[in-house]
Amino acid sequence: MDPTLEYLFSPFFTIVLKNPQGADTTNDTTAATNSALPQKRKFYVHRSLLASLSPELEKHANNMKQGLEGVMELSDVEEATMKALLEWAYTKDYTIPNPTSASALPKHTKLYALADRFNIETLKDLVYSRITKLLTDLGKMEEAANIEALLSAITYAFDNLPSCTANSSDGIQAVPSDRLLKYFAQYSAWLLNVLKDKKEFCKLLLSCTDFARAVLFVSRAAAAPPWVDREGGVAEITVTLDGVPVTVRGQYPESGPPTYQGSVQLPFYCPSYSHSTSKTVTVNVQGHL
Secondary structure, eight states: OOGGGGGGGSOEEEEEEESOTTOOOTTOHHHHHOTTSOOEEEEEEEHHHHHHSOHHHHIIIIISHHHHHTEEEEESOOHHHHHHHHHHHHHSOOOOSSTTSTTHHHHHHHHHHHHHHTTOHHHHHHHHHHHHHHHHHHOSOOSHHHHHHHHHHHHHHHHHSOOEEEOTTTOOEEEESSHHHHHHHHHHHHTHHHHTTOHHHHHHHHHOHHHHHHHHHHSOOOSSOTTSBTTTTEEEEEEEETTEEEEEEEEOOSSSOSBOOEEEEEEOBOTTSSSOOOOEEEEEEOSBO
């Protein structure tokens, strides 16, 4: 017999979801009798298979009180998330509805968080690869439904994953310790022109300081100082032409650092000259503009 199938001869272990989110109670006679009673859903998995998924689950299956009783109770876990976990446990793959849609992001994220909860690194690797591929395929999302799904996933991730590591010098938490949180923060910073006008994004920044810090940490500095009209593309620089200080007006580069070392060629209009010209001037610029 294939050694990998030996778990089939082990007894079943019961996982009980207390008040599971997203549970279907249509045929639950207990729920119909008394809706105030706690709702529960039971899942059965071979004990040795469960124990093989991670050292953390091995303790739950064999050594802790749950192991002796053969029952482990979990709260705040969706039924669909547990199904996906057990599907992966038996097949090393999992399926979710609409896998190419942004609506899949929260589902992936919840599975990733559950895998993190029990230190199932192999499953985390798989889910992370699917989240990053999905966001890569979706690119710059602008549809309201897609933004809602993204923010839902980000909120769940920052609420349920170890969010930040402290800076040893001052104790300020800035850098997310989890790679998925870093990815979400960088994606949000990249999408900032779309997200900044969204009410839910602003609420998330206010309610989740870890997320706000993470986005700030990966965001770039302003491309120009406030005295340069970067958005209008116009710059005014005082230079010396033939020994006379004059102001050169021209188009400022749309991107690049706020300081230039060396020469910049700008088309210019010079108020000090009595005639107009379409020529360019080479301006030696150093330091802050």
